[in-house]
Amino acid sequence: MIINHPLLGPRDSAEFVYLGDASLIDRPDPETATPEDWHAYAYLRDNVAGDMRELWFHEGGDRSWLVVTRNTLTHEISKVEMARDVARAQGRSK
């Protein structure tokens, strides 16, 4: 597969390490989260058959975490974003 890195352009997926669903960015708020929230965050997955937002780490490159939107049925990649931008857009800060 080829991942079109937002900063570096097209790169072979062999340069990357895969983590999983991009929902891992949505770590529960430790102040308010219930045990069920933590269970859902750490263990439950949508596991979609179709477009999935997922985290890839450019280990053999610039060490960016990326959010890649990739179809799990066809492997087609429709969007690649810097995970940091996604995290900020979702309200994460410090």
Place this chain on the structure above:
Amino acid sequence: MTQINRVSGGQIDRSATFKFKFDGKSYTGHPGDTLASALLANNVRLMGRSFKYHRPRGPLTAGSEEPNAIVELGEGARKEPNTRATTAELFDGLVANSQNRWPSLAFDAMAINDRFSNFLTAGFYYKTFMWPAAFWEKLYEPIIRKAAGLGSLSMQEDPDVYDKGFRHCDLLIVGAGPAGLMAALTAARSGQQIILADEDFAFGGRLISETFSVDDAPALDWVKAAIAELSSCPNVRLMPRTTVIGAFDHGIYGAVERITDHLRNAPAGTPRQILWRIYAKQTLLTAGATERPIAFDNNDRPGIMLAGAMRAYVNRFGAAPAKRVAIFTNNDDGHRTAADLHAKGVKIASVIDTRPDAPKSYDYEVLSGAQVVNTMGRLGLTFAEVKLADGTMRTVECGALGVSGGWNPNVHLTCHQRGRPTWNTDLAAFVPGGTLPPGMRVAGAAQGIFSTQGAMQSGAQIAADMLGTQAAPSPTTEDAPTSQTPFWYVEGCSRAWLDQQNDVTVKDVKLSHQEGFRSVEHLKRYTTLGMATDQGKTSNIGGLAIMAELAGKAIPEVGTTIFRPPYTPTAIGALAGRMRGKDFHPTRLTPSHYWAKEQGAVFVEVGNWLRAQWFPRPGETHWRESVDREVRQTRASVGVCDCTTLGKIDVQGTDAATFLNKIYCNGFAKLAVGKTRYGLMLREDGIAMDDGTAGRLAEDHFVVTTTTANAVKVYQHMEFLRQCLCPDMDVQLISTTEGWAQYAVAGPNSRKLLQKIVDPEFDISNDGFPFMACANITVCGGLRARLFRISFSGELAFEIAVPSRYGDALMRRLMAEGEEFDVTPYGTEALGVMRIEKGHAAGNELNGTTTALNLGMGRMVSKAKDSIGSKLSERDGLNRADALMQIGIKPVDANDKITAGGHLMAKDGPVDAAHDQGYVTSAAFSPSLDSMIGLGFLKNGSTRVGEKMRLVSPVTNLTVDVEIVSHHFVDPEGDRVRA
């Protein structure tokens, strides 16, 4: 008797003669021959045996779809089993042997199976060999196994090298036949980057096997001109002998180029084959079509081959399959073969055409509305039995029979991303359809355009469309209308083969249907149809058609077999490339490696690192002697160990302390500058991930160490926290593992030794540089260094780091300066012994299932802050009253051995899983205690010190009485580290 079947013409080079051997007998051939064409020229039709019934077999085809003529090529370590004689390029000195026969190809004892074929039908083995149960492994299976298989491995290491490479192009054209060449000519003129690949050693596809003229000249002239033009284009790369094996995601194609297989003596160092990863923006598949046979009784004898293959042998290779040939066809293509053979002086016995309105000929007899119903000839065809239109029988004498049942487009690559071909009724064949791999289009015969002119036009036009350029003008050539009427098999009373290699007959398909195995996947799996080395290229369609007829369905309703990569079988060596032997993985060397090698160190693989395991001294004959000495010497005076392999991560920024406070479960916010702290990192699921130290060199600068094994993983984890969870923290990370050479200097004299090299302005006395201190310093007169007062051994100890390029020099300096203290280098074994003696956890304890509580560090998990893993570590299951706790063990009898991996049981009572109370993680002989000692986990272990238990290790036949002790065997109060 040499080359008696040679006929005039062809593209072989008769000016040179090659000698070769098949089954020990010498023959001659010419450059441009394949092994199969040369053997046919020498009147050898018998080239192999079938898999199950060991039926005699000759070539069915002239290409890579060959099921029958497969041989062992080469000898010794270079023996290559299952090689298709039909594609093996002849060279002088080639040696080949037939396979899967004993004692000889002509007399094969296993052909007895053929006599019992009525018992050995599809799936018979599922119904028997069940009684008595124990006989399967002992009796039945060994017999089946022994009989199975085709060629044999050399059992020696493959002596050749293989390589890998990467290529990029705007258009990859797969197949250099009429459509591919026209596409390439068109594409070449666009100026874009083009790759034209073909599995054959000669470009031209069917053009070089036919007698057509192109623009009123021989087709070969046109091919030569096209190749010449393409060769002159700097933007075109021609890749003959290159099989595109698979279409992978995002326009990535695998291709194997055969570099030396056709050479008698390959230049030294030249790879045998290269696996290319081709990144193609677009791909045009012009892979042509494969002829399909008609099944009839005993249609598998040597001499029976596809009519198109016969033309290739006669026209391209100048080799007639026999002196007297018959043709069995359901279409005009068979007549073309007859005409070509007749033109070369081969006697055409008859053309048997299933169609009542078959075209007539003045040159030879045509039997319209007739069918071949059986054949004769034990090791090669002698007669064909023909049923004429009026029902009467006729015997036709012939040494070869050309069979033509029409052509199937080579759709394989279009299916590699699970696209399904669609059924074309006019052609009675599957054509590319459904979803093709993105960026791929198809032209020519592969698309179902079987006329040469049509193929050329489609190749040019589609390439032009793809690149936005003008189609190259197509020449005038053969342009016969194409339609195919299906004719799959002749009803008979004996066996008619579909899959010739695996011996799947029409009867097997009928039985499969009778027993309910009716989908294509069931048919394939139950009968093994299409599972042979040719992957059913000539047989799948016939099996499907017969199943459809039996089920009263249309062929596409029965299904289509999905073609999967590779297009043709691919050498495993080529797929592995250079990553084998010592080069299987990269080898990382520590800064003191060459010095250690000079000392005669024994090395051990630690991940990709090579580390010194111990340093034997003269007179030491057993590793334990060396290790025990290293431990004693270190504990008595001073030892030095290269610990560069530990992961080192620089953490900088105004939020660095906050960041570490989040990633470690224990507190880091208040760590003073100049201090180091032990840190335990949890995964988010609350399990211990890694441990190490973090030293604060400045308000906004920490140096983190990780274990050797987890360096990469921890770095990734820290970047995840930084970028994904805390994107606004002012913190930067960089791995400096290889930037700094780091040595542990341990033992009561470690300070004295270091004082000799640390520049005098730095006070490293106990007051000036106490336990857990850290600082930027200089050594040896100004060389920048980092010094940490940390101890893994339990002794007064330091770790000193210098830029990697000074690592070798520093080691030599430490050894020279340490002479007066009898300094010793120590390896990973002594390191391990000392850490077990001290009770430090390492990889065996941090095994991915243990918690801070298990490790005896439960109280370290700060409740005052949020850190990764802290919340989920609170789950009940991880905090049970009888949780495993780290303990030490030692044998009750100091002479007893204990073993890591042993399980802990009560002193008395049953020994089984239900009574398992824990296990030993690490064990070593402790020179300090003069006994073996171990670390382990025991249920509620922290309260059980002093208890006597049994250590059992049935898998190593060990049972030992042990005592549970504190895991701090040496200096439990920690006086030494603070000395």
Place this chain on the structure above:
Amino acid sequence: MGYSGFKVIKEALLGHKGWTPAWRDPEPKAHYDVVIIGGGGHGLATAHYLAKVYGVRNVAVIEKGWIGGGNVGRNTTIIRSNYLLDGNEPFYEFSLKLWEGLEQDLNYNAMVSQRGIMNLIHSDAQRDAFIRRGNAMILNGADAEYLDEAQVRAEYPFLNFDDARFPIKGGLAQRRGGTVRHDAVAWGYARSADQHGVDIIQNCEVTGFRIEGGKCLGVETSKGFIGAGKVASCVAGSSGRLMAKANMRLPIESHVLQAFVSEGLKPVLPGVITFGAGHFYVSQSNKGGLVFGGDLDGYNSYAQRGNLPVVEDVCEGGMAIMPMIGRARLLRMWGGIMDMSMDGSPIIDRTHIDGLYFNGGWCYGGFKATPASGYVYAHLLANDAPHPTATAYRFNRFQTGDMIDEKGMGNQPNLH
């Protein structure tokens, strides 16, 4: 119809006219006691044991495509019970014992071949871990044998001992492990279940569950509604897609695992070998093909195909450990959808919806579990209580912190 050598001979002499379909092709009834979704190995085995052992015969197995077309038809055929943890080992040993009696139970020769499996050891830490595992196996009543380097060399002299990047230091063998003719497992269970009255309904896709008042009443299918006392999901890699129709999120991701077979070769490998320093394991089929595989591609996928880097990685492992296979050719590669769970262990449990049951999360180890998975699932469906060997396979173990994590990789499915 009973199968036997005698019957084969008789039919051969009578022109094979007497063979009948191995299973019927019925239309679905309006209601069954149990509807099993998924005609793979596990689903068919569940039906067989439900009918034969637990006497529940009003059962349907409904399959979207053709039976045996999923992972039971696309795996590397290995059976073993070499597990470490208490939650797993008794279950897999139970499975191995069922394999040992399978042919007689089914009257179908699935070629259970206990040719042994050998895990190679390449480091001291690996040795410690394998000794612990071998002991756990023996303590659970399974067999295990530790071999030093010389013993491994004696059995497998052609492995790379002398030019290895990661030298072989020993091995952990399970002699009772081995291989099975994988397709035959599905067919054997199907035939037996059918003979015990189970309806096997092919080409019937479940489009939804009918759930009313917190109770599952049956399934909506491409052949209409089928009512059921209990509905049992057993669809491996499709678990996420199926259970989403019941609004359930699972602790499971679907990943692609590739597998490979070489051209047929004369027998060289007596048993199964797993390389401990790379991603490669191999056995040789009775037809002569080297059947081998390695690691997951690593990314979520339902595409049933993988990519070149993993193909190369696996072949590198093969050449590293068996450099004699360089000139053998890879014949075919394929990919299956693995239901990778969050701790690498399966789930066999009731769901929170009354009457809806779940079996999944097999990762890439589902084939060897087929008999026990079917048996314990049948037990759960018949008794509403877990079988004694499968008490740990509960949904709530992630909530309570009782993960069964053999590899110690935590909640990242692609690392298990």
